[in-house]
Amino acid sequence: MMKLNKKMIASFILTLSLVTTTSAFANTNTTSIKNDEPTSYRINKLKETAMYYYWNGGDLKKAEAEIFKGITLKGKYDVVENAFAEAIHLDPFDNDLKFSLASTQIIQKKVPEALETYKGILNLDPNNFNANLLYGAYSKTNGDQKTYDSQIAKLKKLDEKKANDYIAKIASADSYMKTTLNKDVPKGLPQKDHAIVILGYALADDGTMREPLIGRLEAGLTLAKQYPNSTIIVSGGVPKNGVTEADAMSKWLIEKGVDKNRIILENKATDTVENALFSISIMEREGLKDMTLVSSASHMRRGLTVFKEASDHYAKLMGKEADRKFTNMVFLDYKSLEEAHQVPNEEKMVIYRDLLRTSGIWAYPGLQR
Template sequence: MKYLNKKLALALVLTISTATFSTAYAAVSEPTMAANTETVNTAIKNDEPTSDRIEHYKEMAMYYYWHGGDIKQAEKEIFKGITLKGKYDVVENAFKEAVLLDPYDLDLKFSLASTQIIQKKTSEALGTYEQILNLDPENFNANLLQGLYSKAIGDNSSYKNSISKLKQIDSKKANEYLQKLETTDSVINEKLNTAPPANLPQKDHAIVILGYALAEDGSMKEPLIERLKAGIAIAKQYPNSKIIVSGGVPKQGITEADAMSNWLQTQGIEKDRIILENKSTDTVENALFSTEKLEKEGIKDVTLVTSASHIRRALTVFNEASDFYAKLNGKNSDRDFTNVVYLDYPSIEEAQKVSKDEILVIYRDLLRTSGIWQYPGLQR
């Protein structure tokens, strides 16, 4: 009964604390959040059923993925003898423990590899994918992930081997991903604009401004304000264009989209020009949820506005989301994208350079947008 009560309490905690879209979550007090973390950090005992221990580790991993928590407490009570440096260390080690309990579950291994990719532990992630392929050589996703992440770090030999294997497994699907990759590589080399492009369409055009995490008090941080300034410059030059503000994580009951909309209106933008996308929690969801609104509005031309360090990833996932919606609706993908950036580099020349780390993240989010979940069944 004691164990059941603990599980019920954990389920209630997670139901409340992971509801990132709700304004109720934004009102949770600091003491309550601290108590939630303590519940998640409850020691896992070997006399508990194995399936429940695995679920507890998965719940812990996702809790820390979203919220972080008391690292020292987790280090002391759960992962004894392991030094933890941050919340993703907790996520990684939780999945490692789950994998030990069920070495047959490939989804747990995929989740472990994803956490290693987030931490840029690429060689370790590639080793985890290799384990998956040792057990399931025909696994399309494992071959694809291993191949693209090998390409991202410059291992073209392994990439070519993966592509060859993918064509043997499913040639049509492999060629579809090669096309996605070709589009992505062209995006990576795209010129960045710090001023509104000339000759944008006067109708069926939208400006999509991507959000940035709000401060704890619900106020906007500098990167978001700078993105809005870049967006409003286009809005004034193209007064017929709709403006989609995209971002759903709330702070103090207000989402990024709400804050952005309010700011634009104080700068003279009419409320009926603004479309709120207030459900997304990251760049992939920015793209998927904003594209649904672009489809609804019949908009063919889009100018994406975000930071220079973010724009290539944004363009990649918006292109992929547009291709998906076109396929979903049985039509050809014909949406065109331009960009305007807030320059968060010392110079535009520096902004045009692309590091291996950025390519790694671009490929990761391309795959996520294409429907391959980062944490299968848990988190896109």
């Protein structure tokens, strides 16, 4: 029997994790849903429509005319929300549909509505761990510490070890909200087994880079010049005009004189959660220990939170101590560092959302992480 080493395990896990839902919905289009079709078909069509609009957007007027008659749609997430609401109407027993509806409400910053949706799940299934956790976490970001404490007490009764694990994860996120953001190159970084991870940003439709991504690259280049032994991971996989963020970033760095052998492309991630999961997997494969994350100041607290969570997961998977050290360098997308260090409630909500997604709780169960 072949013996698997840590690099082989990490490579295998990464291969599995790169399967995304986009291809499943790539050719989906809105079509009229008829009442003389099986219920399961109608529900699946609504889920496909929701995920198509989640990824691609589309013709709102067509969606209004063919599926959501009498409803005025204001954007693609309106389509997603109404598709799941209609699916719940068809099957009010399916809690996964309700989780998906609540996640869409969170994306739209409709926190009170999402909390009501989670409450509905709990009315039907009071011992649902994820619903109790999400209801508590989003209550906390909404300024309701009392409800959060109450939900934590319930979680401890359901599964004390798991509850304590999530208490620690949320405490870690809270600590990263107090992170000092480094506009200048950090001093004293490791000279060995160190990674510089530069996070991507959505490209223009023609595949060219926009200002936030160029700003991140300039920060990363400055860092790379001062730490020439560090490996550079460029992370971002959403293609525009046949070019991924990682492709564009790598090309830019090479044109600026960086040795291409220093650069590893992570070109599968579609969002921050996948940036973290896929980049940490690469670090495990390459034997890289500590890392400096490079991103926009407005994105850094969330980035550090999810990278820490992904790193802890892989440490557990590999059966080793979670001792990776994280530092940061930011592209300042605020008027000042003082302003950058303020953390509004909306940012807290997004940090918690992505922390919980990185921990394995899918926003859209069975459909989309």
